[in-house]
Amino acid sequence: MSGIPDLVAIEAMDAADVLRPMRERFVLPEGLVYLDGNSLGAASPAAFAELTEAARQEWGQDLIRSWNKAGWFEMPVELGDQLGRLVGAAPGQTVVCDTTSINVYKALHAAMGLRPDRSVIVAEAGSFPTDLYMAEGVASTRAGTVLRLEGVDAPSIEELIDDSVAVVLVNHVNYKSGELRDMAALTKKAHEAGALIVWDLCHTAGALPVDLDGSNADFAVGCTYKYLNGGPGAPAFIYVANRHLAEARQPLSGWWGHARPFAFEQSYAADAGIRRFQCGTQPILSLRALKGALDIWNDVDMKALRAKSIALTDLFIQLVEAKCGAYGLTLESPRDGTRRGSQVSFAHDNAYQIMQALIERGVIGDFRAPATLRFGFTPLYVGFKDVWHAVEVLEDILRTGAWKEARFAVKSAVT
Amino acid sequence: MSGIPDLVAIEAMDAADVLRPMRERFVLPEGLVYLDGNSLGAASPAAFAELTEAARQEWGQDLIRSWNKAGWFEMPVELGDQLGRLVGAAPGQTVVCDTTSINVYKALHAAMGLRPDRSVIVAEAGSFPTDLYMAEGVASTRAGTVLRLEGVDAPSIEELIDDSVAVVLVNHVNYKSGELRDMAALTKKAHEAGALIVWDLCHTAGALPVDLDGSNADFAVGCTYKYLNGGPGAPAFIYVANRHLAEARQPLSGWWGHARPFAFEQSYAADAGIRRFQCGTQPILSLRALKGALDIWNDVDMKALRAKSIALTDLFIQLVEAKCGAYGLTLESPRDGTRRGSQVSFAHDNAYQIMQALIERGVIGDFRAPATLRFGFTPLYVGFKDVWHAVEVLEDILRTGAWKEARFAVKSAVT
Numbered sequence: 001m002s003g004i005p006d007l008v009a010i011e012a013m014d015a016a017d018v019l020r021p022m023r024e025r026f027v028l029p030e031g032l033v034y035l036d037g038n039s040l041g042a043a044s045p046a047a048f049a050e051l052t053e054a055a056r057q058e059w060g061q062d063l064i065r066s067w068n069k070a071g072w073f074e075m076p077v078e079l080g081d082q083l084g085r086l087v088g089a090a091p092g093q094t095v096v097c098d099t100t101s102i103n104v105y106k107a108l109h110a111a112m113g114l115r116p117d118r119s120v121i122v123a124e125a126g127s128f129p130t131d132l133y134m135a136e137g138v139a140s141t142r143a144g145t146v147l148r149l150e151g152v153d154a155p156s157i158e159e160l161i162d163d164s165v166a167v168v169l170v171n172h173v174n175y176k177s178g179e180l181r182d183m184a185a186l187t188k189k190a191h192e193a194g195a196l197i198v199w200d201l202c203h204t205a206g207a208l209p210v211d212l213d214g215s216n217a218d219f220a221v222g223c224t225y226k227y228l229n230g231g232p233g234a235p236a237f238i239y240v241a242n243r244h245l246a247e248a249r250q251p252l253s254g255w256w257g258h259a260r261p262f263a264f265e266q267s268y269a270a271d272a273g274i275r276r277f278q279c280g281t282q283p284i285l286s287l288r289a290l291k292g293a294l295d296i297w298n299d300v301d302m303k304a305l306r307a308k309s310i311a312l313t314d315l316f317i318q319l320v321e322a323k324c325g326a327y328g329l330t331l332e333s334p335r336d337g338t339r340r341g342s343q344v345s346f347a348h349d350n351a352y353q354i355m356q357a358l359i360e361r362g363v364i365g366d367f368r369a370p371a372t373l374r375f376g377f378t379p380l381y382v383g384f385k386d387v388w389h390a391v392e393v394l395e396d397i398l399r400t401g402a403w404k405e406a407r408f409a410v411k412s413a414v415t
Numbered sequence: 416m417s418g419i420p421d422l423v424a425i426e427a428m429d430a431a432d433v434l435r436p437m438r439e440r441f442v443l444p445e446g447l448v449y450l451d452g453n454s455l456g457a458a459s460p461a462a463f464a465e466l467t468e469a470a471r472q473e474w475g476q477d478l479i480r481s482w483n484k485a486g487w488f489e490m491p492v493e494l495g496d497q498l499g500r501l502v503g504a505a506p507g508q509t510v511v512c513d514t515t516s517i518n519v520y521k522a523l524h525a526a527m528g529l530r531p532d533r534s535v536i537v538a539e540a541g542s543f544p545t546d547l548y549m550a551e552g553v554a555s556t557r558a559g560t561v562l563r564l565e566g567v568d569a570p571s572i573e574e575l576i577d578d579s580v581a582v583v584l585v586n587h588v589n590y591k592s593g594e595l596r597d598m599a600a601l602t603k604k605a606h607e608a609g610a611l612i613v614w615d616l617c618h619t620a621g622a623l624p625v626d627l628d629g630s631n632a633d634f635a636v637g638c639t640y641k642y643l644n645g646g647p648g649a650p651a652f653i654y655v656a657n658r659h660l661a662e663a664r665q666p667l668s669g670w671w672g673h674a675r676p677f678a679f680e681q682s683y684a685a686d687a688g689i690r691r692f693q694c695g696t697q698p699i700l701s702l703r704a705l706k707g708a709l710d711i712w713n714d715v716d717m718k719a720l721r722a723k724s725i726a727l728t729d730l731f732i733q734l735v736e737a738k739c740g741a742y743g744l745t746l747e748s749p750r751d752g753t754r755r756g757s758q759v760s761f762a763h764d765n766a767y768q769i770m771q772a773l774i775e776r777g778v779i780g781d782f783r784a785p786a787t788l789r790f791g792f793t794p795l796y797v798g799f800k801d802v803w804h805a806v807e808v809l810e811d812i813l814r815t816g817a818w819k820e821a822r823f824a825v826k827s828a829v830t
Contacts, residue, residue, distance in 0.1 A: 027475040036479045043475035051470055051700065059647055060442040060458035064451045064779060072647060099695030101669030102517065109556070125681055130670035130695060133683040137666035141524070141556035149681075223696070232474055232487060232699035251552035254516030255545035264784055266540055266564075268548040280514030280545060281638070283701035284647035285466065364479060369679055 004322045005315070013311070013384040018304050022380040025296050026229070033386045033393075035365040038203060038343050038376025041229030041293070050292035054285055075287050076235075076256075076278055082294050083228070083237055086302065087201060087220065088211030094239045095274045096290065097256075097282055100202060100223045103238040104134040104169065106250035106277055107219040110240065111167035111196040112142060113249050118166035118195070119144045125151030128175045131200055135169060141251075158189055165195040172210065173203035173341030176368050178313075178333040180208075180341055184215040191216065202226060205237075207342035207378075208309060209302035212239055219244075227342065227378055228297070230290035238277050245273055254279035300380065308379040310337035312387055313344050316375065319391040320346065327398035332372060343376045356408035357397045363390045419737045420730070428726070428799040433719050437795040440711050441644070448801045448808075450780040453618060453758050453791025456644030456708070465707035469700055490702050491650075491671075491693055497709050498643070498652055501717065502616060502635065503626030509654045510689045511639065511705065512671075512697055515617060518636040518653040519549040519584065521665035521692055525655065526582035526611040526634060527557060528664050533581035533610070534559045540566030543590040546615055550584060556666075573604055580610040587625065588618035588756030591783050593728075593748040595623075595756055599630040606631065617641060620652075622757040622793075623724060624717035627654055634659075642757065642793055643712070645705035653692050660688055669694035715795065723794040725752035727802055728759050731790065734806040735761065742813035747787060758791045771823035772812045778805045 005013070014020060026042045028034055034042060058066040067073050080094035087094075097103075108121065119142075121135050132147075139145035148165075150157040161168060168190045173180050183199065190197040199220040204210055206227030212220055220239035224230035240248055249270065255261045256278035259269045270276040314337050320329060332345040348354055348371060355367040365375040375390070397403050420428075429435060441457045443449055449457060473481040482488050495509035502509075512518075523536065534557075536550050547562075554560035563580075565572040576583060583605045588595050598614060605612040614635040619625055621642030627635055635654035639645035655663055664685065670676045671693035674684045685691040729752050735744060747760040763769055763786060770782040780790040790805070812818050 027471075029476050029478075032478075034478060040474075040479045040482075042478065043470065048470055048475075051466065055458065055463055055466055055646070055704065056442075059455075060463075061444050063444075063447075063449060063457065064455045064781065065774075066647070067455075098513070098517070099669065099697075101671075101695030102513070102667060105667060129673075129679050129681065132681060133668045133670055133673065136683045137668040140664075140668075141666045143558075225696070231470070232481070233696045233702075234700075235698060236695070249555070251556045252517060252520060253548045253552040253555075254514065255548055256516075258544075258548065262784070264544050266544065266547060266567075268551045280516030280651070281640070281648045282514075283650060283698040285649075285704055286698035286701045287648075289470065289700055359480075366479065369677070 004318065007388060010384045010388045017308060017383065019308050019379055020383065022296070022300065023383065026381045028381060031362055033363045033390045035363065035375040035377060035382065035390060037229070037378030037381070038207070038226050039366055040232055041226055041378065042381055043231070044229060044293055044296060046295055047229070047231060047289040047292035050288040051285060054288035072284050075284070075291065076282055077275060079287065079291060079294060080237060080274065083205070083224070084239065086297055087205055087239065088209070088213050089239050090213055093242055093274055094237055095277055096224065096235050096237045096287065097278050098236060100200070100221050100236040101130045101134050102252065103221040103236050104131050104198070104200070105138060106238060106252055107198045107221055108135060108138045108167060108169060110244070110248040110250045111198060111219060112138070112145070114196060114244060114247060115166035118164055120146045120148055120165045121167055121169060122148045122157060122160045122165050123150070123169045124157060124171065125149040126174060126176065127171055128200065128202065131169055131171070157186070161190055161193045161195060163193050165193055168195055168197045169200070170197065171200040171203070173207065175203055176332070176372055176374065177345055178341040178343040180334070180339050183210055183217065187215050187217050203341050203343070206297070208306045217241060224290050229293040231286060231293065234286050234290045235282060240274060240277060250277060252279040256280055296380070305379045309342040309377060312377040312379065312382060312384065313337060313340060313342065315384060316344050316377065316387050316391065319387065320394065323391055323395045324398050342379065343374060345372050345374045347371050348373060350403060352411065353403040353408040354397060357403040358393060361393045361397065363393045419733065422803060425799045425803045432723060432798065434723050434794055435798065437711070437715065438798065441796045443796060446777055448778045448805045450778065450790040450792060450797065450805060452644070452793030452796070453622070453641050454781055455647055456641055456793065457796055458646070459644060459708055459711060461710055462644070462646060462704040462707035465703040466700060469703035487699050490699070490706065491697055492690060494702065494706060494709060495652060495689065498620065498639070499654065501712055502620055502654065503624070503628050504654050505628055508657055508689055509652055510692055511650050511652045511702065512693050513651060515615070515636050515638045515651040516545045516549050517667065518651050519546050519613070519615070520553060521653060521667055522613045522634040522636055523550060523553045523582060523584060525659070525663040525665045526613060527553070527560070529611060529659060529662060530581035533579055535561045535563055535580045536582055536584060537563045537572060537575045537580050538565070538584045539572060539586065540564040541589060541591065542586055543615070543617065546584055546586070572601070576604055576608045576610060578608055580608055583610055583612045584615070585612065586615040586618070588622065590618055591747070591787055591789065592760055593756040593758040595749070595754050598625055598632065602630050602632050618756050618758070621712070623721045632656060639705050644708040646701060646708065649701050649705040650697060655689060655692060665692060667694040671695055711795070720794045724757040724792060727792040727794065727797060727799065728752060728755060728757065730799060731759050731792065731802050731806065734802065735809065738806055738810045739813050757794065758789060760787050760789045762786050763788060765818060767826065768818040768823040769812060772818040773808060776808045776812065778808045
């Protein structure tokens with residue numbers, strides 16, 4: 001195994017890791033190798049502290065006065081700006097609210113409203129499914145809308161973009177393979193055809209730097225409970241480029257999107273800015289945990305994050321292929337780190353059982369049907385020795401056939 | 416002041432109050448009279464305990480495994496059934512998710528889809544405004560939809576219901592006056608015209624018993640952070656009568672509403688039951704606080720709740736009119752307790768300033784533009800002596816003119 005780093009070399013990588021101190025900002029059970037931060041990010045003392053303050057002092061003691069005094073009402077836009085910095089959005093264009101699915105609905109409606117003479121939505125068959133389901137929902141309320149899918153109607157999304165297209169809805173990082181799109185190039189391609197673009201950043205935000213403003217993106221959505229570590233089901237975000245805000249309308253026109261929400265007017269009048277993409281009252285406790293998690297990012301150098309992410313995923317691929325190459329694993333992610341998000345997937349006919357065996361041994365990744373082992377590498381709290389250890393366990397499970405034990409074949413309801 | 420109970424009589428009311436022990440289940444600051452539980456319900460040790468367990472153990476230690484192990488994924492339907500019991504809904508018809516505004520959108524779309532040959536939505540000009548804004552949003556996605564308003568197009572909602580009406584959207588308890596509708600009678604009236612009905616229960620759930628199933632209601636929505644004490648911005652609920660579930664469709668067709676959410680299929684297929692009214696991933700931490708709050712209701716007799724609510728509000732009206740009658744207050748709520756929710760409103764030209772002065776003195780109600788003093792009486796934690804004390808303070812503020820101090824006239828952004 002010449003060229004494969006040994007444990008000494010790997011410990012040196014950890015020692016040289018500028019992000020290593022960030023691990024202390026998170027709560028992780030002793031002995032666990034957590035490679036599922038791309039599904040649910042880890043908790044942090046900062047998130048717990050915000051949650052406790054919001055619950056015990058602000059709710060418990062200050063009660064209704066906290067809407068003003070603790071700034072609850074302003075949290076969605078303030079957190080939006082704070083998050084915006086991580087995805088290249090200048091202030092005033094991002095708001096944290098609702099769910100990714102609902103924000104897809106808003107963005108698609110707004111985009112189609114800006115292109116009233118067009119009726120085609122382009123998306124990917126390989127998209128995280130809820131994006132497609134929401135596009136179907138939008139189509140059900142806009143007669144004549146046509147959905148064109150990469151992987152069904154043409155092999156590549158670029159071929160589907162023409163002057164009938166109102167909007168392109170695309171994942172920046174594919175949830176399954178981790179493959180990365182070129183944001184600036186695809187946005188330019190959409191614009192050249194007169195279309196708008198909605199970027200789904202669920203597997204991007206907090207995983208690698210992107211530049212929404214610099215790429216001239218129109219809309220973006222994403223979740224905050226993966227790489228941003230906002231907590232289970234933490235509210236999602238939506239970005240709308242400044243140049244569209246005055247005209248962009250979305251039909252979830254609730255009171256939090258009103259220009260004067262506390263005037264209790266009879267008719268809707270959209271706020272002039274990003275607040276028009278809000279709808280109703282937000283879950284403050286969940287938002288406050290997210291606030292704690294986002295504060296950690298104030299101290300993160302996004303270039304260092306990206307460099308470490310590529311180094312971790314490169315190392316994982318290298319070690320798996322060197323040590324487990326005989327056991328039928330096939331790399332499903334791009335081999336080129338610059339074309340990959342912060343995750344690595346391998347296909348295996350028995351992926352479900354192998355992942356169950358890994359989890360039982362304290363290496364947590366996840367399974368995606370029908371046959372994908374998916375491993376996420378959060379640069380803030382995953383180290384190089386974690387990668388080493390994960391591959392050691394994987395090799396042992398494959399070599400010994402431990403995954404063949406009957407209990408690993410029983411599928412649970414939620415996977 | 417013959418006939419007006421004195422402090423001795425009021426202390427006897429507290430002593431005889433069967434719900435008095437419930438107060439110990441809530442956290443309330445010493446010395447505060449909290450008459451704003453109709454805006455934000457009080458916190459509880461039960462809610463804090465659930466929140467701590469969900470954050471520190473389930474998120475912090477068990478991480479992604481909690482979706483199964485801690486039952487996170489099932490919470491919306493389990494809490495829906497638990498809440499359903501309080502509004503007369505048999506299991507399988509209620510789900511806790513998203514916001515009231517978003518659930519209004521789903522319900523209106525579903526109702527109109529069930530009445531495809533009709534295009535009229537009937538609502539109230541005096542509705543909590545977000546219901547009207549969401550109806551506008553629905554209308555913007557369904558060509559030809561007409562909105563008819565009680566208070567604009569006719570004096571009473573009953574007069575607006577004819578065979579062109581697809582759906583009636585109505586508040587069971589008016590947010591401002593506390594006036595109560597007859598659920599069974601208005602539902603019958605709508606059905607006789609072939610229309611469906613959506614009941615907004617924001618100021619009903621946890622304030623008084625209702626019988627959705629027994630009233631033959633079609634849809635209902637409501638929030639959980641008022642009388643149910645679920646915490647700031649806790650997720651809302653939606654009820655869909657069993658007889659409509661197979662046919663009712665709503666366009667926020669996210670993956671949590673899919674029949675097989677973890678099969679990651681390319682096309683949407685709605686779940687057969689109430690889950691089709693879910694959309695995306697829910698804020699688990701906020702849901703868990705709500706779980707703690709709802710557990711308290713397992714020990715509440717809803718008839719006793721209603722009796723105490725009427726007694727509290729009757730007493731408040733009686734004392735205010737007896738002691739503050741000279742200062743220009745006008746009752747805005749029904750005088751008949753059986754026609755009133757669990758709140759009392761008085762109009763006064765200087766309502767904003769008076770409420771600010773009350774809050775400074777530790778009596779918390781709220782102001783609703785342009786001239787309403789609103790007081791909510793949560794039977795679980797408001798006692799008769801609280802009512803007495805609130806009126807004493809109000810009388811003092813009015814008699815001395817303390818509300819005229821300049822600082823009370825400065826309006827804050829959120830009121």
